[in-house]
Amino acid sequence: QDDGRKEGGDDCTATRAFTRSVPKSVAVWRLLVEALVAGPDSAERAAGATSPFPQGSNVRSVVLRDGTLTVDFNERLQNVGGSCAATAIRESVTQTLRRLPTIRRLVITAGGSEGLALQP
Secondary structure, rough: OOOOOOOOOOOOOOOOOOOOOOOOOOOOHHHHHHHHHOOOOOOHHHOOOOOOOOOOOOEEEEEEEEEEEEEEEOOOOEEOOOOOHHHEEEEEEEHHHHOOOOOOEEEEOOOOOOOOEEOO
């Protein structure tokens, strides 16, 4: 996903889709989130993609229970360096996972805490 920033503007909610092939797996949602954190590949970077995730970010767990998908990142995502960065990360994860039919609700946590996740 794109970090949402456009030349001459600061639209933190804007994302662009990039298509990737991923292996079929029960844990496809985890593969998708890990691909987001890893950032764009060389072709995506050449097309202008950047990553909103701060250096040192990683996925601790991804759990689906009763239609609620909880994505827990490490503590690096407790303070992301500004409201635009927090919004860009949240939009990147949400836009990537919202099309999966089994997910009715998405919860993002960092270090196990929803309240501390993605604080500016």
